[in-house]
Amino acid sequence: MLLATWNVNSLKARLPRVQAWIADVQPDVVLMQETKMTDKAFPALAFSEMGYDSAHFGQGQWNGVAIVSKVGLSDVQTNFAAGEPDAEARIITATCGGVKVVSVYVPNGRALDHEHYHYKLRWLDSLLAHVQAVAKPTDALVVGGDFNIAPSDIDVWDTKALEGSTHVSAPEREKLQALCDWGLRDVVREQHPEPKIYSWWDYRNGSFHRGWGMRIDLMLTTSKVADDTTWSAIDRNARKGEQPSDHAPVLIEVAT
DNA sequence: ATGGTGGCCCGGCCA
Numbered sequence: 382m383l384l385a386t387w388n389v390n391s392l393k394a395r396l397p398r399v400q401a402w403i404a405d406v407q408p409d410v411v412l413m414q415e416t417k418m419t420d421k422a423f424p425a426l427a428f429s430e431m432g433y434d435s436a437h438f439g440q441g442q443w444n445g446v447a448i449v450s451k452v453g454l455s456d457v458q459t460n461f462a463a464g465e466p467d468a469e470a471r472i473i474t475a476t477c478g479g480v481k482v483v484s485v486y487v488p489n490g491r492a493l494d495h496e497h498y499h500y501k502l503r504w505l506d507s508l509l510a511h512v513q514a515v516a517k518p519t520d521a522l523v524v525g526g527d528f529n530i531a532p533s534d535i536d537v538w539d540t541k542a543l544e545g546s547t548h549v550s551a552p553e554r555e556k557l558q559a560l561c562d563w564g565l566r567d568v569v570r571e572q573h574p575e576p577k578i579y580s581w582w583d584y585r586n587g588s589f590h591r592g593w594g595m596r597i598d599l600m601l602t603t604s605k606v607a608d609d610t611t612w613s614a615i616d617r618n619a620r621k622g623e624q625p626s627d628h629a630p631v632l633i634e635v636a637t
Numbered sequence: 638a639t640g641g642t643g644g645c646c647c648g649g650c651c652a
Binding site: 390391393394415417441442443489491529539542543546583584585586587588593624627 | 643
């Protein structure tokens with residue numbers, strides 16, 4: 382079972398690239414973020430024509446998350462399953478091929494002294510509560526998406542350039558660690574200890590070509606999935622060419 | 638390295 386996560390940065394703008402990528406890679410499940418569209422505008426037909434079921438939680442201009450699957454899609458839950466619902470469309474959960482999957486778009490945070498950063502930290506608390514509500518650590522669970530957190534310094538191109546900014550601060554990394562303490566594992570990092578594996582590069586400054594990236598798109602899995610993961614990768618080729626997203630897809634292959 | 642891009646939708650916000 383091949384599962385992917387991809388922040389597409391507008392599914393309207395990216396649909397040709399997304400369709401071409403799916404046709405090429407043939408993933409079983411794709412978790413998407415930043416679709417930036419309403420549920421009504423979501424191109425479910427484009428996916429069903431390719432053999433995929435889909436579920437979308439959108440709000441319009443910003444955010445928006447989706448799950449597409451060719452191994453079944455049921456038990457769809459939009460928003461948090463516990464506590465106060467988020468005002469924004471950032472999380473959707475479903476069961477695909479016997480695996481509980483969650484597509485998440487964690488708030489960016491903007492700056493450490495910004496209110497949005499506190500929203501980010503609260504959101505990560507809610508994510509832990511959500512995970513605890515929908516699964517047990519012994520279940521087969523994948524929480525994938527744009528976490529807007531680089532788990533450690535090896536996940537950024539230059540730690541000095543990022544001092545004092547979001548994505549690398551201790552409080553948000555501790556929230557990520559809390560998810561791992563519950564039972565989630567960063568399976569891509571486990572399989573790839575090497576540096577310079579990034580999933581996002583700013584559109585500005587020629588960042589992609591200069592290698593100025595961060596690994597902020599993660600596939601966190603419980604051990605039931607991690608122990609059966611035979612292969613994983615970040616498809617940086619998808620960051621190249623015409624009208625790319627600023628994020629690359631992250632993939633894991635799980636033996637079934 | 639604090640914007641030289643690219644989304645949103647059409648002036649400025651957001652990433």
